[in-house]
Amino acid sequence: MSAATRCPGCPSGMKGPGKYLCLGCWNTLPMASRRLLNRRDSRAFARLRQLHTQLDRGVPLTDIRITA
Numbered sequence: 001m002s003a004a005t006r007c008p009g010c011p012s013g014m015k016g017p018g019k020y021l022c023l024g025c026w027n028t029l030p031m032a033s034r035r036l037l038n039r040r041d042s043r044a045f046a047r048l049r050q051l052h053t054q055l056d057r058g059v060p061l062t063d064i065r066i067t068a
């Protein structure tokens with residue numbers, strides 16, 4: 001699986017394999033959220049869930065907060 005897939009954060013972006021968002025959306029996230037999402041440990045999946053939950057609710061990228 002190496003093909004780019006649809007970015008969940010915007011209507012037209014494509015994200016690379018292993019990425020959570022396209023580069024444009026990623027760069028729009030608050031720095032603190034990006035730092036947490038970049039950690040790959042046992043909580044990584046829980047953080048990804050938080051990101052997707054907020055995207056589903058329509059939270060703006062600039063307001064997405066990761067707490068795990």
Ligand SMILES: [Zn+2]
Nearest residue numbers: 007010013025
């Ligand atoms: Zn995007």
